[in-house]
Amino acid sequence: MQIGMIGLGKMGGNMAQRLRRGGHDVVGYDRDPAISDVGSLKELVDRLEAPRAVWVMVPAGQPTRATVDQLRDLLSEGDIVIDGGNSHYKDDQRHAADLAARGLGFVDVGVSGGVWGIDYGYALMVGGEDAHVQRLMPIFDTLKPEGEDGFVHAGGVGAGHFAKMVHNGIEYGMMQAFAEGWELLEASDAVTDVPGTFKSWRHGTVIRSWLLDLLVRALEADPDLAELKGYAEDSGEGRWTVQAAVDHAVPLPAITASLYARFASRQTDSPAMKMVAALRNQFGGHAVASVEGQKAKGADSPGADVTPPAEAER
Template sequence: MQIGMIGLGRMGGNMVRRLKAGGHTVVGFDVNPESARDVDGLEALVAALDAPRIVWVMVPAGKPTESTIDALKALLEPGDVVIDGGNSKYTEDRNHAASLAERGIRFLDCGVSGGVWGAERGYALMLGGDRETFEYVRPLLETLKPEGEHGLVLAGPVGGGHFAKMVHNGIEYGMMQAFGEGFATMMKSEYIDNPAETMDSWREGSVVASWLLDLFDNATEHDPELADVPAVANESGEAKWMIEAALELGVPTPATAAALWQRQTSRGGADDILRVVTAMRAQFGGHVTKVDEIATH
């Protein structure tokens, strides 16, 4: 098939590689003139594609996605398809779909997982939209997904793809947090000589065997105690969205919430909180730290 790809960064660029290797024709555009783009603007991209066109948007969520979809609305024709493969919030998808539908342009939202390894391993794809449009673009999706029967799903109507990816990332947060807590516990214990080697042993035959554990082994191969890794973890926002959605649905998500709070704490947001706690403990119980030497009254 033929497809236009907007956004040629770490994800978009690797997806283009996989699509081309699968025999598809890709016209790529990125705002960065030093990227491997084929055209220098959206108008040129649309002009280079045969109707009905398929355009995949792989740019940061929020204003970049909004402005790109608005521009495509004015350039595309009835019957064309826009796929939002970024990490947009699921609640935004219906607005995008309704806006594009005013001009007869079809819309799919797609949650994409696979990271920088996707070009070789394939991507897990979660789509939201109608079945007819999904089947129309399916040859592209089959090329992007891993080999085998899994890795591709029409999760539900518009918004379903990004909702599924949001939940996927929330689960990912919890899994990584659990591995981290296990590693930290073994690091402190006199009973474990090599925590990294111990966790590496779980990669086969264990119920916790996973690709995340494989990646942990990669990370600790030359730094078994992760001494050179900063103790800071950013969060993309999707776990926060999942917790908000779960609260609205009445679903308890303590593991995901704990993992999110831990990431936020790692960025120093808790420093002032802990200073307040330490100050109050010093006031009522004389729990003075050696560092602070807080005076009690």
Template sequence: MRLAMLGLGRMGGNMARRLAAGGIEVVGWNRSRETADALAAEWDRISAAGTMAEAVEALTPPRVVWSMLPAGEATEAALMELTRHLEPGDIVVDGGNADYRESLDHGRLLGDSGIEFIDAGVSGGVWGREEGYCLMVGGTEAAVGRLEPALRVLAPAPDRGWARVGPVGAGHFTKMVHNGVEYGMMQAFAEGFDLLERKEAFAIDPGQVAELWRHGSVVRSWLLDLMADFLGEDARLDDIAPWVADSGEGRWTVREAVDSGVPAPVLTAALYARFQSQDERGYQARLLARLRQAFGGHAVRQGGEAE
């Protein structure tokens, strides 16, 4: 099988490497040509293209073009460009973290030109190259069937870790919910280990507990494995700023829960905790402190006052 990979960043580049290692030929394109050339120099099965048009021309119909570009403007521009070069029967796969509603629109846009669209939710992060990726795929059965050789290579094993979860849109919808659940799991671990670390009377070692829970505990997981690794090296995390980004998918998950009338208090609280970590103004906390002073005469710390 031969396909084009658009976007060779952390995810796209490692996916191209895993595909090449598994016998899939890859034509790589990146906004920085140097990145594509460097990747092609690593692997015999990867070649570099200077433009999207060149990437398409390097494929034999029916073509498969897999995009790992950022969601939003970059993906929109790429799809418009591809419609000028692809033909009916070709397949476009969007593996970025796109809003499933946008994927529905993209499916209709490409479908009007006879081009098959597949939305693929991809989980695995920087470890996916070695461990494999979890692939949540939306599209027609026929299109996904043609993509199967690549999916079997990218997944942790040919017979698991990938699935067609429904029609176009279902892949990114499933990945959106996946990321919402991920927010909740991470927040639960963070709160629990905060409790352990603050109980000074017991002098509990969070790294020791993380390693302990990895074996036989009902909360063992890959997230716990990762946490055990870094807590074993630095349990206090003094050099890490208490600021947690949110990629957007947590917001979409909570929005979907509201629209569907599905109670999701854990996912929502986890999202709000991230918002709170990003609040450099701290206006809410200052307002609460001032209110406590106003009604109860409680002391208020002044800016810069030591704890």
């Protein structure tokens, strides 16, 4: 079938290529004229035959909202807009209602697969009306991995991005668990082949996974990870997962802790831990390293002007 693809970056560009390999007619638009098939969104819409299908693959938030708003004014009744970015599911619901007032369909798709998806396929989590999803199945069948798995029509509008949000929250927790295990192995004198240990877990163990395969690949390239800085951004979906858990009163201790660990990675000198160090020094005279390299006070000198309460932590 024919489809418009807006956003030809690492994900959108590779998806467009996979679709073309599958025999589909893809008209791509990107702000970079060097990789764009058309010069504007209007030209893209004009190149497509009605009823049109247009896939939006731009950053979530305002870029997606602005693109959907423009398409609302350019498309015709019966056309469908697909949001394949990492949008919030509540944005999907607003977009669907806004587009429906113009006779336009809306489908949200959570996409997972990264840069490897072009060859191995993308996991697709789809939300929308049955009729809209069925019309787009030729596209979904080409993008997803071969076989029966890798695709789900998760529910109505917003369900695709909600499922992807939870997927990414789980991913945060799994990545953090692998990272903590690696740090402990590195700190131990008992294990002398840390990369080999992880490699041995790729077969026959209950934690074998694609993430483990990627971890082994990273260690083969840089066994001590010396070329990397211990800093990790979050895409936003980890935060949304935790917020959704609060909204639904669902406990997510592992996922929440993994999100906070990413926040901690951005602090070269934790303000909170400064206060912990200061308090320990006040009540117990514990050693404290000052910014100026001040010598720590002795353990038996909490300060002449402070009398610690009897119940103070020791």
